[in-house]
Amino acid sequence: MNLRYMKDYFAWLYYQYTIISCCAVLEPWERSMFNTIFLTILGMVVYTAYVFIPIHIRLAWEFFSEIFGDQSTIANF
Numbered sequence: 649m650n651l652r653y654m655k656d657y658f659a660w661l662y663y664q665y666t667i668i669s670c671c672a673v674l675e676p677w678e679r680s681m682f683n684t685i686f687l688t689i690l691g692m693v694v695y696t697a698y699v700f701i702p703i704h705i706r707l708a709w710e711f712f713s714e715i716f717g718d719q720s721t722i723a724n725f
């Protein structure tokens with residue numbers, strides 16, 4: 649891929665982001681505040697998903713394996 653193409657593509661993505669989030673009508677200091685808050689919230693969501701989703705999946709797996717019975721423990725009886 650051409651470096652210029654990638655630069656234009658990322659510029660287009662950023663333009664789409666500013667249009668969709670209405671950042672295009674904000675002043676520069678408002679835009680930086682909005683981006684900072686947005687990135688902070690996005691980072692917290694990603695971190696929380698990374699930490700807690702595997703725990704919930706494991707607990708759900710244990711819960712449903714107790715309800716429906718684990719096939720390996722049935723063979724041992």
